[in-house]
Amino acid sequence: MNCYCGNTKTYQQCCEVFHLNNGKTETAEQLMRSRYSAFVLANGDYLMATHHQSTRPIKEKKAIVKWAKSVQWIKLEVLETTKGSENDTEGTVTFNAYFFENGKVDIIHEKSAFVKEDNRWFYLGLSE
Template sequence: MSTQQCPCGTGKSYFNCCKIVHEHHEKAITAEMLMRSRYVGFVYADGDYLLKSHHAKTRPVHEKKEIVKWAKSVNWIKLDVLKTSKGNLEDTDGYVEFKAFFFENNAVQVIHEKSYFIKEKGRWYYYGAV
């Protein structure tokens, strides 16, 4: 898996991109980096990572099985990051607007979301859609 291109769209290998964040959450130094790693978490149906990177106040604790089941049931196509606001190394919050394309029920579907992220104790967390 070391040479496989990362599904997040950076052009890097998975090994040199989102895998680092999946294994070491604190390595996501920006909100966008965390958002990209969460998209890849959906691509690989990594329920543990998706919950770990979701802020405790908004984390869907009891839906892990449903999230994993759904993530496995669709074919992920690509991620387009449209805009970021704040969410840099020195920030404590930020926004990332994106489109995640997937194939479901014989049609291309898209999730278009502006996500809010919070950094606590040096780690970024997905808080929710705004």
């Protein structure tokens, strides 16, 4: 079975690697994909660990996990990546995350900002 993030590799060969190494990804897109998989798996610890400390919603962790479990995740579509490579310190990833909730399909459309500190990528939040 393909990874939750949409790659053709298995979860064990793809996002699980990052879930086990505390989010040490090479690129911002890898981190974004692994965070999507963490939403599918309702892995709140990973979502908090990979969210930059300046914007990390610690108090909302339980609510995030509860919501992630309450919806049925369908697929992730990466639309655009700007910077965010191994040699960058910032980047953005624009994506659509499809899920089924309350009897209908819904979409999260987001342009996410990422920052690299101490050789690790972190999710900052919505890009300007």
